[in-house]
Amino acid sequence: MKPKALVLQAHGSNRDFDVIEALTLAGADATGIPLNALRINKTLLSDFQLLVLPGGFSYADSLGAGKLLALDLASYFVDEISAFVESGKPVIGICNGFQALVKSGILPGDAEGQSTLTFNAQGHFECRWVTLRPVSQKCIWTTGLDELIECPIAHGEGNFQTSPLFPLSSFLDNDQIALTYSYPNGSPANAEYPINPNGSLHDIAGICNSQGNVLGLMPHPENHIHPYQHPQWTRGISRHRGLTLFGNGVKYASELN
Amino acid sequence: ETETIDSLIRTYLKSATDKINAPWVISAFVDNAGIIDFDDEFEISFKVETHNHPSAVEPFGGANTGVGGVIRDILGVSAKPIANTDILCFGNQNLDPNQLPEGVLHPRRIQSGVIAGVQDYGNKIGIPTVNGAILYNEGYTANPLVFCGCIGIAPKGKHRKTPQIGDRVTVLGGRTGRDGLRGATFSSMTMDAQTGEVSGASVQIGDPITEKGLIDVIVRARDLGLYNDITDCGAGGLSSAVGEMASKLGCDAELTRVRLKYPGLAPWEIWLSEAQERMVLAVAPENIPALQTLCDTFDTEITDIGTFTGDGRLTVRYDGNIVIDMDNEFLHEGMPQRHLKAVIKKPIAYSRVFEDRISNIKETLLNFLSNPNIASKASVVRIYDHEVQGGTVIKPLTGIEADAPSDATVIKPIGTKGTKGVVLSNGINPEYGKRDAYKMAWSVMDEAIRNAVAVGANPQQIAVLDNFCWGDPLRSETLGSLVEACRGCHDAALFYGTPFISGKDSLNNEYLGVDGLRHAIPPTLLISAIGIVQDVNQSITMDLKGADNFIYLVGDFPAEPKPVPDVPDVPSSTTQVYRVLHQAITGGLVKSVHDLSEGGLAVAAAEMCIGGRLGMELDIEESTLFSEVNGCLLVEVSPVNASAFENQFANLPFNRIGKVTSTSILKIANDEISVDELVHAFNNPKHT
Numbered sequence: 032m033k034p035k036a037l038v039l040q041a042h043g044s045n046r047d048f049d050v051i052e053a054l055t056l057a058g059a060d061a062t063g064i065p066l067n068a069l070r071i072n073k074t075l076l077s078d079f080q081l082l083v084l085p086g087g088f089s090y091a092d093s094l095g096a097g098k099l100l101a102l103d104l105a106s107y108f109v110d111e112i113s114a115f116v117e118s119g120k121p122v123i124g125i126c127n128g129f130q131a132l133v134k135s136g137i138l139p140g141d142a143e144g145q146s147t148l149t150f151n152a153q154g155h156f157e158c159r160w161v162t163l164r165p166v167s168q169k170c171i172w173t174t175g176l177d178e179l180i181e182c183p184i185a186h187g188e189g190n191f192q193t194s195p196l197f198p199l200s201s202f203l204d205n206d207q208i209a210l211t212y213s214y215p216n217g218s219p220a221n222a223e224y225p226i227n228p229n230g231s232l233h234d235i236a237g238i239c240n241s242q243g244n245v246l247g248l249m250p251h252p253e254n255h256i257h258p259y260q261h262p263q264w265t266r267g268i269s270r271h272r273g274l275t276l277f278g279n280g281v282k283y284a285s286e287l288n
Numbered sequence: 289e290t291e292t293i294d295s296l297i298r299t300y301l302k303s304a305t306d307k308i309n310a311p312w313v314i315s316a317f318v319d320n321a322g323i324i325d326f327d328d329e330f331e332i333s334f335k336v337e338t339h340n341h342p343s344a345v346e347p348f349g350g351a352n353t354g355v356g357g358v359i360r361d362i363l364g365v366s367a368k369p370i371a372n373t374d375i376l377c378f379g380n381q382n383l384d385p386n387q388l389p390e391g392v393l394h395p396r397r398i399q400s401g402v403i404a405g406v407q408d409y410g411n412k413i414g415i416p417t418v419n420g421a422i423l424y425n426e427g428y429t430a431n432p433l434v435f436c437g438c439i440g441i442a443p444k445g446k447h448r449k450t451p452q453i454g455d456r457v458t459v460l461g462g463r464t465g466r467d468g469l470r471g472a473t474f475s476s477m478t479m480d481a482q483t484g485e486v487s488g489a490s491v492q493i494g495d496p497i498t499e500k501g502l503i504d505v506i507v508r509a510r511d512l513g514l515y516n517d518i519t520d521c522g523a524g525g526l527s528s529a530v531g532e533m534a535s536k537l538g539c540d541a542e543l544t545r546v547r548l549k550y551p552g553l554a555p556w557e558i559w560l561s562e563a564q565e566r567m568v569l570a571v572a573p574e575n576i577p578a579l580q581t582l583c584d585t586f587d588t589e590i591t592d593i594g595t596f597t598g599d600g601r602l603t604v605r606y607d608g609n610i611v612i613d614m615d616n617e618f619l620h621e622g623m624p625q626r627h628l629k630a631v632i633k634k635p636i637a638y639s640r641v642f643e644d645r646i647s648n649i650k651e652t653l654l655n656f657l658s659n660p661n662i663a664s665k666a667s668v669v670r671i672y673d674h675e676v677q678g679g680t681v682i683k684p685l686t687g688i689e690a691d692a693p694s695d696a697t698v699i700k701p702i703g704t705k706g707t708k709g710v711v712l713s714n715g716i717n718p719e720y721g722k723r724d725a726y727k728m729a730w731s732v733m734d735e736a737i738r739n740a741v742a743v744g745a746n747p748q749q750i751a752v753l754d755n756f757c758w759g760d761p762l763r764s765e766t767l768g769s770l771v772e773a774c775r776g777c778h779d780a781a782l783f784y785g786t787p788f789i790s791g792k793d794s795l796n797n798e799y800l801g802v803d804g805l806r807h808a809i810p811p812t813l814l815i816s817a818i819g820i821v822q823d824v825n826q827s828i829t830m831d832l833k834g835a836d837n838f839i840y841l842v843g844d845f846p847a848e849p850k851p852v853p854d855v856p857d858v859p860s861s862t863t864q865v866y867r868v869l870h871q872a873i874t875g876g877l878v879k880s881v882h883d884l885s886e887g888g889l890a891v892a893a894a895e896m897c898i899g900g901r902l903g904m905e906l907d908i909e910e911s912t913l914f915s916e917v918n919g920c921l922l923v924e925v926s927p928v929n930a931s932a933f934e935n936q937f938a939n940l941p942f943n944r945i946g947k948v949t950s951t952s953i954l955k956i957a958n959d960e961i962s963v964d965e966l967v968h969a970f971n972n973p974k975h976t
Binding site for chain 1: 407411412413414495496497500501504584585586587670671672673674675676677678680681682683686688690700702703707824825827828829831833880
């Protein structure tokens with residue numbers, strides 16, 4: 032039975048339809064639900080097996096990228112969201128969604144201020160294609176992915192940094208680094224711009240929670256689900272699609288109940 | 289001899305479209321945007337606007353609201369915006385500040401503000417900025433040009449334009465304030481040293497998140513059939529939007545109902561304010577509740593300010609008291625036609641001969657590549673989100689290192705079945721405008737169409753938009769060159785079979801210096817083209833693909849070094865060349881295509897080498913290397929397809945001029961330039 036995926040449409044989300052198309056192609060029954068509709072009927076969330084916080088500029092990124100959406104998650108919807116996360120259902124936050132998951136404390140794990148996504152080291156918004164190496168085997172979205180993923184980034188605040196509360200060593204020890212920026216041949220970016228496009232610590236492009244069901248990442252795999260989206264498809268190159276990552280999430284959701 | 293022309297637009301632009309009578313044109317010149325057929329389910333709309341004077345006074349705000357404004361034109365034809373294009377014209381970036389006319393911001397400050405304004409609006413509202421250009425000319429120092437364009441898509445047959453008696457006059461979106469007051473008049477008057485102080489308030493304030501709410505609501509309201517008419521609140525604010533929508537039925541509107549940003553606005557200020565992010569809709573009373581729910585869901589405000597009466601009068605009240613009571617006939621038809629005198633001067637006929645510059649090909653080529661008008665714009669394109677909506681198939685930057693300039697962009701709109709695509713390109717050349725407006729029009733039409741064909745557009749289904757930016761039409765020579773440019777558009781449109789579907793003119797782009805001198809911009813015509821590719825998988829890019837492939841020069845290229853005419857003509861075989869090239873592209877015979885424009889053949893070849901990080905060996909008459917011509921392109925063809933390609937071009941002008949080499953060196957006659965040197969020059973513009 033096709034798992035039902037909820038794509039949360041906050042005021043200012045703008046890659047909602049991109050990820051709905053990706054999830055549909057990956058076998059889910061994906062629908063966009065406006066945040067205000069959820070505000071009126073909070074129990075709606077429990078009818079779904081997969082939750083997506085899409086890319087965009089929720090609330091125009093006032094007070095910092097993802098900050099106000101984070102407040103929604105950490106206060107208004109705290110019970111429903113924590114129930115969803117604790118039930119082990121797959122959750123993915125992309126770009127603005129990742130910023131909201133981090134600033135609400137859902138990532139890396141149940142407390143605010145453990146890590147953050149700050150201004151790009153280059154000091155401006157940037158849109159370019161990157162190569163990602165899936166790492167974590169604990170994360171249900173990236174486990175078993177032996178191929179690299181190539182897709183675009185489009186952000187101004189994607190520089191992932193940790194705090195002493197949850198240092199890099201914790202990520203390494205708990206296998207919570209989901210994806211890292213790498214060269215097209217898979218070798219690590221080693222903070223080399225533009226391979227690591229924003230100065231993120233340890234080339235981190237995405238992390239997961241300790242349970243492994245919640246993934247947050249800055250790049251947009253939903254914008255590489257068709258061959259003709261790759262920047263070098265006219266050169267006969269159309270490898271490393273982002274669809275495999277969504278395939279993992281949808282498969283896991285379908286096996287849940 | 290003298291001639292009387294009744295309306296340049298009707299005489300030249302609309303008449304060309306009527307004569308071409310293309311079946312796939314759905315709406316031309318009558319609505320907020322031009323509309324063409326896309327497939328059996330969808331139609332594509334396109335509009336390009338200018339926000340010049342606001343951007344001179346407040347660069348960020350002017351450009352920001354330029355983008356916001358053209359997006360609302362697309363919403364005004366019930367379409368969802370899917371791509372933006374921005375063409376920006378600035379003064380020279382290293383201008384000595386002491387030479388700056390009184391009260392004029394330095395070109396560097398104007399550029400940084402404008403680019404940031406375009407970035408802020410396009411990125412935040414989630415529309416990919418995929419096409420455009422940046423030009424530098426000292427004529428734009430006091431009067432920059434900011435062209436903002438937007439493409440939209442909508443299901444066919446859902447756009448309604450007939451308000452009914454009893455419908456409510458409904459305002460959706462932002463609140464009303466004093467921002468943008470007299471914006472319309474300010475945009476068409478000569479600027480001077482005091483303009484900044486006097487018209488500072490005329491520059492509107494943008495808020496992309498509010499307009500994102502408008503998109504979310506209107507797309508859904510359209511599909512539910514909740515409104516009978518829709519238009520955007522642009523120049524003139526409610527006075528134009530409500531006035532035009534009520535031009536047949538008449539209406540009775542109450543200004544105290546309009547939601548204000550702050551109290552204290554006089555009635556005329558409410559009626560004329562050009563506050564942003566507002567749309568006006570005609571909504572049947574029974575549909576108001578459903579529209580209200582939609583607006584609440586997507587954080588958008590809706591205000592009912594009156595009704596369409598059917599009495600043919602525009603009645604506007606303030607707290608019940610009548611402030612406007614006018615007969616529609618007088619208001620809309622009563623304006624006498626302006627009579628202006630135009631003098632058409634013979635174009636300045638001097639011809640440039642290139643011989644002296646060919647002494648050192650390498651140095652000349654590297655200088656061309658570092659010319660700010662040719663050099664890489666990657667640093668600007670990189671800060672624009674050109675990937676959102678996942679439809680960008682041919683991207684603004686292409687090649688192995690994604691740093692070579694695409695000729696045009698191909699978009700596969702999200703949500704459409706099949707693999708049909710939309711092509712977006714443009715053509716602009718102010719240098720030609722200074723010399724011969726008639727031939728300039730032909731050249732920029734050719735450039736826009738040539739760029740679209742170069743990525744795979746079908747030359748027989750391309751529509752164009754005109755945007756004229758001229759000086760003061762009260763000066764007869766200025767008006768004379770405008771008439772010649774319109775005549776050029778008309779003749780070129782018929783030659784190519786490309787109808788005009790919309791356009792706009794911005795006049796009085798002049799600055800009165802303290803020295804009493806009028807600084808007018810070079811007569812600038814932007815042609816924006818929109819085309820269709822049957823299958824996006826057949827579209828093509830300009831980066832070289834493989835060593836040992838042949839390089840062909842297609843089009844009527846001057847073989848011997850005859851003096852270059854001041855503004856090149858368009859060869860008569862051009863439409864045939866484009867049709868046959870299109871067949872070769874869709875037939876899979878071609879590996880890469882790139883058009884010749886500024887800097888001629890040598891620059892085009894260099895850009896292809898940069899794209900593929902491959903070399904070329906060219907055998908070409910040296911003195912024609914930098915000739916600027918129309919109708920010519922370089923085409924890379926693999927040897928296995930060479931004979932088939934040559935057969936298709938049998939009775940057309942073409943020439944095999946060399947081949948691709950794996951040694952990354954561009955070799956022309958006995959000059960050798962490494963691709964690394966080309967890349968370095970291209971990525972390091974030398975601003976003056």
